[in-house]
Amino acid sequence: xxxxxxxxxxIMPVYNAEKYIEQSINSVLxxxxxxxxxxxxxxxxxxxxxxxxxxxxxxxxxIKQKENKxxxxxxxxxxxxxxxxxxxxxxxxxxxxxxxxxxxxxEIKLHNSDFVMYGxxxxxxxxxxxxxxxxKVSPNLKKFIKDDELKNYIIGLQKSSLFRYVWNKxxxxxxxxxxNIVFPNYSIGEDxxxxxQFASYATNCSVLSNTFLHYRRRGTGSLMGRYxxxxxxxxxxxxxxxxxxxxxxxxxxxxxxxxxxxxxxFIFLTIQMSFRKxxxxxxxxxxxxxxxxxxxxxxxxLKNFNDYNPKIFMLLKQLLIYKMWNLCIFVGYMIYLIKxxxxxxxxxxxxx
Numbered sequence: 342x343x344x345x346x347x348x349x350x351x352i353m354p355v356y357n358a359e360k361y362i363e364q365s366i367n368s369v370l371x372x373x374x375x376x377x378x379x380x381x382x383x384x385x386x387x388x389x390x391x392x393x394x395x396x397x398x399x400x401x402x403x404i405k406q407k408e409n410k411x412x413x414x415x416x417x418x419x420x421x422x423x424x425x426x427x428x429x430x431x432x433x434x435x436x437x438x439x440x441x442x443x444x445x446x447x448e449i450k451l452h453n454s455d456f457v458m459y460g461x462x463x464x465x466x467x468x469x470x471x472x473x474x475x476x477k478v479s480p481n482l483k484k485f486i487k488d489d490e491l492k493n494y495i496i497g498l499q500k501s502s503l504f505r506y507v508w509n510k511x512x513x514x515x516x517x518x519x520x521n522i523v524f525p526n527y528s529i530g531e532d533x534x535x536x537x538q539f540a541s542y543a544t545n546c547s548v549l550s551n552t553f554l555h556y557r558r559r560g561t562g563s564l565m566g567r568y569x570x571x572x573x574x575x576x577x578x579x580x581x582x583x584x585x586x587x588x589x590x591x592x593x594x595x596x597x598x599x600x601x602x603x604x605x606x607f608i609f610l611t612i613q614m615s616f617r618k619x620x621x622x623x624x625x626x627x628x629x630x631x632x633x634x635x636x637x638x639x640x641x642x643l644k645n646f647n648d649y650n651p652k653i654f655m656l657l658k659q660l661l662i663y664k665m666w667n668l669c670i671f672v673g674y675m676i677y678l679i680k681x682x683x684x685x686x687x688x689x690x691x692x693x
Contacts, residue, residue: 345376346424346425347376347377347378347424347425347426348374348376348377348425348426348427348446349374349376349377349378349425349426349427349428349429349442349445349446349511350377350378350380350419350422350423350424350425350427350428350429350514351369351377351378351379351380351429351430351431352380352382352416352419352420352423352428352429352430352431353365353366353369353379353380353381353382353419353430353431353432353433354382354384354412354415354416354419354432354433355381355382355383355384355386355390355391355394355433356383356384356385356386356390356409356412356433357386357387357388357390358386358388358390358433358434359386359388359389359390359393360434361433361434361435361436361557362390362393362394362433362434363393363396364436365431365432365433365434365435365436366379366381366394366397366401367436368431368436368437368438368439369431369437370397370400370401371439372437372439372440372441372442372443373439373440373442373443374440374442374443374445374446376446377425377442378401378402378423378424378425379400379401379402380401380402380404380419380422380423381394381397381401381402381403381404382404382405382406382415382418382419383403383404383405383406384406384409384410384411384412384414384415385405385406385407385408385409385410390433391405402422404418404422411526411528412524412531413524413525413526413527413531414524414526416430416507416524416531417523417524420514420517420523423514425514426513426514426515427445427449427511427512427513427514428511428512428514428517429442429445429508429510429511429512430507430508430510431508431554432508432556434557434559435508435554435555435556435557436554436555437553437554437555438551438553438554440553441553441554444549444551444553445457445459445511445549448547448549449511449547451485451547452485452545452547453545454485454511454513454545454546454547455512455513455516455543455544455545455546456510456511456512456513456539456543456546456547457510457511457546457547457548457549458480458503458504458509458510458546458547458548458549459479459480459509459510459548459549459550459551459552459553459554460477460478460479460480460503460509460549460550460551460552460553460554461478461479461506461508461509461552461553461554461555461556462475462476462477462478462552462554462555462556463475463476463477463478463556463558464555464556464557464558465558466557466558466559468559470559477552478501478502478503478552479503479550479551479552480503480548480549480550481550482548482550483548483549483550484547484548485545485546485547485548486545486546486548487544487545487546488544488545491543491544491545491546492590492592493592493595494546494548495540496587496592496595496596496599499583499596499599499600499603500599500602504533504536505532505533505536506532506556507532507535507536508532508554508556509553509554510536512539513543516539516542516543517539519542520538520542522535522538522539522542523535527575528569528571528575529569529572529575529576530575530576530579533579534578534579534582537579537582537583537586540586541586541589568614568617568619568620569614570620572607572610572611572614573607573608573611573630576607576610576611577604577607577637577639580600580603580604580607580639581638581639583596583600583603584600584639587600597642597645597646598645598646598647598648598649600639601639601642601643601645601646601658602646602649602654604637604639604640604643605643605646605654605657605658605661606654608631608634608661608669609657609669609672609673609676610673610676611630611673612627612630612631612669612670612672612673612674612676613673613674613676613677613680614677615627615630615673616673616674616677617677624667624670627666627670627673628666628667628670631661631664631666631669631670632664632666634661635664640661643658643661643662644662646658657669657672660672
C-alpha cells in the first residue's frame with residue numbers, strides 16, 4: 342500500500358476473528374495490484390483480534406471501536422474514511438486470491454464499470470472446524486452488461502447467492518456518494534439491502550466467472566445458529582424493496598414469481614426460527630403470525646404464484662392459501678430439526 346490516492350478501498354470489519362484475521366489481512370497485503378488502502382475496523386472484539394491487527398498497522402488504516410456497534414455501522418464508518426474510487430469489502434474470516442485486485446482493475450479500466458461481480462468458493466466447516474465441503478458459486482460466463490440487460494440479469498440472480506453479499510463485488514464510490522447509499526441498521530440482510538440500493542442507480546456491471554474469494558462458513562457461530570426477533574420484519578421489508586424496484590423497472594411480469602417464492606420461504610424460515618428456545622413462543626403465537634400474514638400485500642398475490650421449481654413451493658403455497666396453519670407449523674418444525682445438523686442442512690440447501 343502506498344501514499345498515492347488509492348484506486349481501491351478495502352473495508353474489513355473485525356469481530357472475534359483471532360483464528361482467521363491474519364490470513365485475511367495477508368491475502369490483501371500480498372495483492373499483485375498495489376494501489377489500494379486497507380481499512381480495518383475492530384468492532385470491540387473480546388478476543389485477541391485487535392492485537393493481531395496491530396502488527397499490520399503500518400500497512401493499513403486501523404480503527405478500534407470503544408463499543409460494539411454492529412457490522413452495518415462499521416462498514417458505514419469505513420465508507421466515510423475511504424478515499425478509493427472503488428470500494429470492496431472483506432470479512433475478517435475470509436480471504437482473496439492474490440490477483441483479485443489486478444483483475445478487477447483491468448476489467449474496470451476496460452469497461453468503466455459501475456460495479457464488478459465475481460464468484461467465490463464456499464468453504465464449509467463442521468462444528469469441529471473441519472473442512473467438509475467446497476461449493477463453487479460463480480457466474481457461468483464473463484460478460485459486460487448494461488441498461489435493460491443488467492436489470493434482467495439482476496432479476497435472474499434472485500435464486501442465487503451471487504447477489505446476496507457485498508464481498509464479491511467492487512462498487513464505484515461516486516454512486517454511493519451521489520445517492521447516499523449506506524448500509525441500513527439491520528441485524529441481518531444488510532448486504533442484500535445495500536445491493537438493492539446500489540442496483541437501482543447502476544447503469545452497467547462487469548461479471549467475472551473467476552472465484553476470487555474464499556467464504557468460510559462454520560457450524561459454530563454461523564448466522565443460522567442465531568435467533569433474530571426481527572427476522573420476519575427485516576426480510577419482508579427487503580422483499581418489498583425488491584418488488585418496488587422491479588416495478589419501477591417495469592419488470593414485475595418476469596420477477597413476481599421469484600419474489601413470491603422468497604416471500605413463502607421466509608414465512609417458513611420465520612416459523613422454524615420461532616422454535617429456538619430464545620424465542621419463548623408457543624404454537625398459538627405461531628398461528629397468530631400466520632394469520633397476520635393474510636394482511637400482507639404479497640399474500641394477496643399468492644394466487645398468481647405458479648409453475649415454480651422446486652415444486653415444494655407449490656405445496657407450501659397451498660398450505661398458506663387454505664389456512665392450514667398446523668401443517669405450516671409442522672413444516673417449520675421439521676426445518677428447525679434439519680437445521681440442527683449443519684452439514685445435513687447445507688447439503689439439502691445445496692449450492693444456491
